[in-house]
Amino acid sequence: MRRVLAPHQGLLAGVTVITVLALFPFTGAESWIVNIGIFTLMYAALGSAWNLIGGYTGYISLGSVAFFGLGAYALALTFQHIGVGNGLLPFLLVPVIGIVVGVISLPLGFIAFRTRGLPFIIVTISLVIILQYLALNLTAITGGAPGLQVPLAPFPPGTYEMYFYWAMLVVFALTLLACAYVRRSRLGLMMFAVREDEDKARGLGVATSVPKFAAFAGSAAFSAMAGAVWAYYLSTVYPQFAFDGEFLAMGIILVAYLGGIGTLWGPFVGALILTPAQQYFAYSLGANQFYLVAYAAVFVLVMLFLPRGVVTTIADKTLRRRRRRISAAEDSERQADAVGDVATVG
């Protein structure tokens, strides 16, 4: 593990970034900008959650969206059948949904982990397709294609977006905290071992199931929390967008790749670049064919020119420069010594 920042510097940076993000709505930003902020944080949270499984254990999962959708439906169903009040109260439900979906993900993980490598990717895509299919057809529970309605939150119009912005920020901060913790823990080391060589890791006595299932369930839980907040914000859930295998599934991975997979801040940086761009395309080009082409072009450019991601590239450069500076200092020291030696001899 190469780190650019020392632990205390990292914590300081994290707290600073989250604080700045929390204060952002007070700058008097218009609601459409806060709206973009919500989606940026959603992608940042989803990308970081995906990083747990895809970046740390190396299992490229397209299943994040499945759990995102489950979280969204879980919130809508709780509203419909149990009733959780209104206003800020439903936000308390979000972590519960996260835990429930995390548990639900374990048996699904058992099926997916029967495979690895490319088949694993396909199985996780199939998972999304199957769930979308069930959401479409189990009309008695899910309401079919029109989906479910969630009552509109009674927040004043001017500040309506802000609450969801902060909720999404909390989900993102929690995801980031979990990632930061995992990276420094024994569990994280196990995950990285699985990524580098699962068979060797097992040969050396790593119980590889533990990091795999932990990453899968953790990723699922945080994705579900993002999904729940998203559903409450849009106040509607339907199969096409809850289990969106076409844009969301790939968008999450693109965000992670753009930022740098396996890095702590990569998904956030990726989301910061990609989501506003994507929203801009959607607004200016409309949700039409040009939007698709522009989106594909961004994809292609990232893959061709920045495949290792922004954070990884910058971190590599910084580390290299630092190393060069250290070796330069050593060199001059050595020269000084040599000069001294010569002087003594002379």
Next chain:
Amino acid sequence: MHLLIQAIILGVLTGGLYALMTSGLTLTFGTMRIINMAQGVFVVCGAYIAYTLFTYFTIDPFLSILISTPLMFAIGVTLQRFLLRPIRYDAHRLSLLMTWAMAIGIEGILSFVFGTDFRGIVTSYQNTSLTLFGYQFPLVRVLAFVLSLVVLVGMYLVLSRTKFGRAVRAVSQRESAAKLLGVNTDRTAALAFGVGAATAGAAGAMFGLVGSFDPASHYDLIGRLLAICVLGGLGSNAGAITGAVVLALSESLVQAELSPEWSSLPFYILLVVVLIVRPQGLFGVRSRGAI
């Protein structure tokens, strides 16, 4: 009973077409170790080419394959050359995203050119059926099935008898060894990707004949094709054909006997069961290490 056998007939006929679509996926996976997420959009592309040639030049879809196949081959080789070959870092995974980007981009271009309405190729023999022992054999599906078989057999012959085929098999066994023995692996990969796109082009013409399609059809299609691959075992041709027939057969049976909404469910259940019992797929080879 009559309905059951009729459903089986339809299922097998459709299965042949799916097998043809999947064969391209198997080929690219075999040679390049990548999953071509654009295979679905290549099929849709083939359908639009056939549609255009039929509507504006009144060329029969089965004849238009002679045009669409080389065209799709050229498109495939070009895409491989300029978008896939430059990927050097983490190529297997990034190629997956890159082919997906191709799929979205081509979908965008298709919706720009043709709009997002559903289209269909309506020929004079659209509703003609052959009747044999009291069972209906829709002409279009029979022809599509026969043509799929011809292309599949042709591909088998190319892979097993020609120098190109030997290169493909060598690369799929071990790329580095093939390179050492003088196989131009870059060229082989490009040709294989092109051939994969070409089979999709041929399949697309028939896909357009048997049903209606829009640019977004590829999403549903690639999901099915990938599921077929996993069921049969990734990289296995026999597996792809078996998976395709199982998918089409189960859909057709459930549609006829139970309900059209749930037609895909048995296949998905089967897929999950197969993954639990035999994760490498029906015909897959169990491999150690990252596949």
